[in-house]
């Protein structure tokens with residue numbers, strides 16, 4: 001099974017580079033802890049070379065016709081589709097998610113590149129008549145911000161790379177992308193598809209290493225004009241401080257703690273069936289994963305029982321096996337964090353309705369877990385478990401439910417379920433989140449901005465806002 005894995009390479013100035021004499025770190029399969037391969041760490045000289053290439057390539061890439069930039073992005077999307085089975089296997093080997101989820105991720109990534117290919121043509125400006133004299137014309141134009149440094153986590157290695165790189169390239173920017181060291185080979189396939197599609201050298205570099213050292217090096221350079229990060233809130237805040245020193249723009253996607261309000265007029269079984277698919281996708285390691293379920297009192301016990309029964313029957317196993325509905329956690333530290341949060345909640349009086357334990361043996365498997373009656377002061381009510389854990393608590397009135405849903409310092413995704421049109425409309429207005437899904441868990445697509453409010457970050461990926469975030473505005477007056 002592991003034989004097909006090829007160790008990642010660096011991509012710098014159009015050259016794919018093996019580890020050579022560089023330091024490396026180990027990539028392992030989270031389903032069985034087997035060694036998959038090595039990931040080369042970029043040296044300071046490698047990073048300087050990537051920066052110089054990014055600066056040089058920017059001068060020509062920004063002038064490439066948007067239609068031609070789009071053609072390369074579209075061809076790269078086709079290549080991702082053609083290579084789906086190979087890349088899906090890499091994602092599953094590195095991250096653990098099921099093959100079906102990995103294939104779906106590749107489709108999302110290809111759709112993002114296709115979206116940006118079209119959007120590359122629409123970086124419109126405007127022309128205004130002068131208030132002073134008729135002969136002066138004011139033109140507002142959009143220009144690419146410059147070389148972008150982007151940093152992505154391990155949970156969606158291919159889609160995160162496609163979203164960040166696609167927006168940058170469509171806007172005419174160059175990009176130095178650092179994927180997660182846990183999933184380097186999957187992310188590199190996005191770079192391979194772009195290079196094979198005809199991307200000129202230097203427009204995209206891909207580097208790995210010690211994350212804090214790489215970001216410090218890149219962000220200290222005057223070459224980098226914008227930073228895009230997806231990951232935890234503390235790291236996001238750290239990168240914002242580094243970016244502030246150079247007045248660099250930032251886009252921050254920092255995770256959530258999504259509430260779900262379920263009113264007592266819904267079809268409980270239908271909502272539970274949808275909730276299972278959404279909660280346990282990628283073993284809960286998804287920033288928009290539904291986590292805090294608030295269920296109206298009349299259906300509360302039935303909802304908890306139905307959720308627990310379904311969770312106990314959910315098949316957990318190696319993502320390569322067709323029978324698996326949920327794979328392992330991506331690494332040991334995720335499992336340790338979840339156990340700490342669960343112990344804290346249980347000590348404070350929460351009720352364990354299903355799961356709650358690591359699955360002994362090889363790999364980082366954890367049982368699908370349902371916690372009920374969780375005290376508001378338990379850590380899990382505020383800290384993102386980022387794992388296969390759903391919290392279920394009751395609410396009484398609309399106002400009580402909204403207050404509980406909105407009491408979090410983060411606001412990425414929020415969900416609401418009701419058959420009452422008036423309630424649904426109010427939920428859309430009153431839930432505090434960048435993205436709200438009503439009577440569904442479908443929260444995003446390439447054409448819609450992916451974004452959070454409060455401590456979930458700022459700026460957007462995807463949608464026209466995702467391209468806009470890679471542009472600066474200039475006013476030119478001409479007499």
Ligand code: NAD
Pocket residue numbers: 151152153154155179180181211212213215216230231232233235236238239253254255256286287333384385386
């Ligand atoms: P983390 O923030 O430490 O790491 C996330 C990614 O950021 C990693 O892939 C890492 O390579 C990179 N990173 C870490 N430090 C960096 C730095 N100084 N400069 C540049 N890049 C850096 O998070 P983690 O330990 O992998 O996961 C813990 C928590 O982070 C999760 O529980 C979750 O809350 C959050 N998270 C959110 C997302 C998301 O999609 N928003 C993804 C992964 C993790």
